[in-house]
Amino acid sequence: MSDISESAGHKANPLRWLVVAIPYLWLLVFFLAPFFIVFKISLSQVAIAMPPYVPAFDLAAGISRFFADLKELTFSNYLWLTEDALYWKSYLSSVGIALVSTLILLAIGFPVAYGMARSPKAWRPTLLMLVILPFWTSFLIRVYAWIGILKKEGLLNQFLLWVGAINEPLTIINTNTAVYIGIVYSYLPFMILPLYASLEKLDETLLEAASDLGCPPTKAFWLITFPLALPGVIAGSFLCFIPIVGEFVIPDLLGGSETMMIGKTLWSEFFNNRDWPVSSAVAVLLLLILVVPIVVFQNSQMKAMEAGK
Amino acid sequence: MTIRLFTTVAAAAMVLSFAAAAEDKVVNVYNWSDYIDEEILTEFTAETGIKIVYDVFDSNEILETKLLAGGTGYDVVVPSGEFLARQISAGVFQKLDKNRLPNLGNAWREIQERVARYDPGNEYSINYMWGTTGIGYNVGKVKEILGEDAPVDSWALVFDPENAKKLSACGIYALDAPVETLRAALNYLGINPDSQEPADLEKAGELWMSIRPYVQKFHSSEYINALANGDICIAVGWSGDVLQARDRAAEAENGVEVNYSIPKEGAQMWFDQMAIPADAKNIEAAHVFINYMLKPEVAAKASNYVYYANGNKASQAFLNEDVIGDPAIYPPEEVVQKLYTTTPFPPNVQRVVTRIWTKVKSGQ
Structure with missing residues (x-):
């Protein structure tokens, strides 16, 4: 009996290896290899050449040369980042914008997801469809559309003037307000979907039991609904927070000159300064900053999976 | 035929x-x-x-x-x-x-x-x-705000904070091209526009900072439409673009008259x-x-x-x-004589230039 099961296990092995290898291969090819290239450029020095830097070391030049180069490696580009207030200011401002946007997203997304989960079962697929519908249009076009809505002679101002709410057109485009509007609009589905997924699973009999035992609805919400929706809250928040920190398109199109985000700083370092080494250093640091929330997210996911067992 | x-x-x-x-x-x-x-x-x-x-x-x-x-x-x-x-x-x-x-x-x-x-x-x-890189302006509105003797033939129209402040009500745009905008400031300050000295460039940056509150936007192409529609009064911009704005305004017959000026202090060619x-x-x-x-x-x-x-x-x-x-x-020839050309910045100065310009644009 034991013999049979063992041989079966042996036969399954190569396939099992393949299944395990694919994600690792994916990680290697699409994350570690590009990261290594960027990291290598971040250690090099800028030059007037094609490409515009002098490589810090060259693996093809032979082992002895490689070790000689290794001794001369400098982290001067990283030091430069600490010396100039611009970089940490834009890191901080990016994290701040991401934090505030995530809170706004949560405040809007939670009631929407809650309403969807509490709606009659027959409506739910339609409601879900409506949340996903914007993805049918290109993200870039939707952000451009906001320019038309928010600009001085745009739809919003015309409407407000027509209603009589304002006398002078508001300046919204090219300000941080426009950036928040753009971000909240673009990321809302990413907040609603995980929230909806966890709220829909919620066992309503628990709430009935609570009310039978005399628990007021608000208290029941905080004691039962919210804790059970927490995995969705965490998933939605990280799903929004992490990409917002590195956002470039929205601040570039809707933001003004006072909008500081690390994505824009990186762009100007790369394009205006032609400084590939420093922009690579900025990118490596950005990644390190994002690794912290990603690890926290992974941990909470693991816990949720274990709890699910 | x-x-x-x-x-x-x-x-x-x-x-x-x-x-x-x-x-x-x-x-x-x-x-x-x-x-x-x-x-x-x-x-x-x-x-x-x-x-x-x-x-x-x-x-x-x-x-x-x-x-x-x-x-x-x-x-x-x-x-x-x-x-x-x-x-x-x-x-x-x-x-x-x-x-x-x-x-x-x-x-x-x-x-x-x-x-x-x-x-x-x-x-x-x-x-x-x-x-050339000069000044595009809305003829009617500038005269209305600064009077008949408005200095439309001079960089003082933009770089004098008094003028910029008055004109800001109707809108000032400037190119988002530090290499040209900082040189125009150097030239206005009487410093060699081709200077590669970080200290000089800092001075040019300070001049821009002094008028920064009055500049609505730094952008290298939107000023064409903004000038033509009469949304703004002044654009520090490229000659042909301003002239395109002039023609669009004339075609639209919207009462906006746009003009381009090569300031008497000189301009970049x-x-x-x-x-x-x-x-x-x-x-x-x-x-x-x-x-x-x-x-x-x-x-x-x-x-x-x-x-x-x-x-x-x-x-x-x-x-x-x-x-x-x-x-x-x-x-004409006498104007061409006042046009300056400039040499590229070395990488370390380029870095300073971008930094100064980022400061100007973000206003901090």
């Missing part, structure tokens, strides 16, 4: 003869947006049988990043002077084969001499267009140069294209459309009167 008939017949004959031989010939051109009369492209293909793939960019930075990364697939690109100089030293371009450019004799010597500062001996590039990347695949076709653009009638057609001066002396006979006769496009 007979001449036109003859050229049509000749062109048709050429199309027929070339069509078979040059079926696969193609040239990939990468030029600035809104910078050519598209008829030129169809006529080029009709005459030479070479297919043209025409692609556009809107900043030197984008072009340079692509060129430095290599393998762009473009056969002709059009960078501006300082960028060209840096790209030449980075080894981006190949020398032109002047034997394949018989129309080179049409070039304007004076422009070639000025361009030699960026491209010594004119070995790598041919001028497409040149222009810039050059957009056609060049062939070292890794271009269709070198022969690229030369044919550049040679075609050097034809007097073709260069004139391009200038008549985009309102920029070209570097083609022979084309001047074919220019419309509102182009050749406009001192904002073809400035």
Whole structure:
């Protein structure tokens, strides 16, 4: 009996290896290899050449040369980042914008997801469809559309003037307000979907039991609904927070000159300064900053999976 | 009439003869947006049988990043002077084969001499267009705010905080091009506009900071529409773009009168140069294209459309009167003497320049 099961296990092995290898291969090819290239450029020095830097070391030049180069490696580009207030200011401002946007997203997304989960079962697929519908249009076009809505002679101002709410057109485009509007609009589905997924699973009999035992609805919400929706809250928040920190398109199109985000700083370092080494250093640091929330997210996911067992 | 008939017949004959031989010939051109009369492209293909793939960019930075990364697939690109100089030293371009450019004799010597500062001996590039960086203004509104004697012929119109403050109510835009805006400030301050000293550039940055609260936006193309619609009063911008705004306003008959001024203190003269990347695949076709653009009638057609001066002396006979006769496009000799050209910043100064400009734009 034991013999049979063992041989079966042996036969399954190569396939099992393949299944395990694919994600690792994916990680290697699409994350570690590009990261290594960027990291290598971040250690090099800028030059007037094609490409515009002098490589810090060259693996093809032979082992002895490689070790000689290794001794001369400098982290001067990283030091430069600490010396100039611009970089940490834009890191901080990016994290701040991401934090505030995530809170706004949560405040809007939670009631929407809650309403969807509490709606009659027959409506739910339609409601879900409506949340996903914007993805049918290109993200870039939707952000451009906001320019038309928010600009001085745009739809919003015309409407407000027509209603009589304002006398002078508001300046919204090219300000941080426009950036928040753009971000909240673009990321809302990413907040609603995980929230909806966890709220829909919620066992309503628990709430009935609570009310039978005399628990007021608000208290029941905080004691039962919210804790059970927490995995969705965490998933939605990280799903929004992490990409917002590195956002470039929205601040570039809707933001003004006072909008500081690390994505824009990186762009100007790369394009205006032609400084590939420093922009690579900025990118490596950005990644390190994002690794912290990603690890926290992974941990909470693991816990949720274990709890699910 | 007979001449036109003859050229049509000749062109048709050429199309027929070339069509078979040059079926696969193609040239990939990468030029600035809104910078050519598209008829030129169809006529080029009709005459030479070479297919043209025409692609556009809107900043030197984008072009340079692509060129430095290599393998762009473009056969002709059009960078501006300082960028060209840096790209030449980075080894981006190949020398032109002047034997394949018989129309080179049409070039304007004076422009070639000025361009030699960026491209010594004119070995790598041919001028497409040149222009100045000055001030576009709404004639009516500026007079209304600053009075009849408004200093429209001076950089003081923008750089004097008193004026900028008054004009800010109706709107000031400026180019988002530090290399040019900081030089204009240096020139206004009486410092050599070609200074490479970080201390001087800091002073230029301070001047911009003093008028920063009154500048609504730094952008390199939106001012065309904003000026034409009468949304703004002042734009620090490129000559041809302001003149396009002037014409759009005139066509719209919206009562807006736009004018372009080369300030009396002087202004930057810039050059957009056609060049062939070292890794271009269709070198022969690229030369044919550049040679075609050097034809007097073709260069004139391009200038008549985009309102920029070209570097083609022979084309001047074919220019419309509102182009050749406009001192904002073809400035008289005494104004040309006051136009300055500048050399590229070395990398460490470039870094300072970008930093100063980021500070100006973000206002902190």
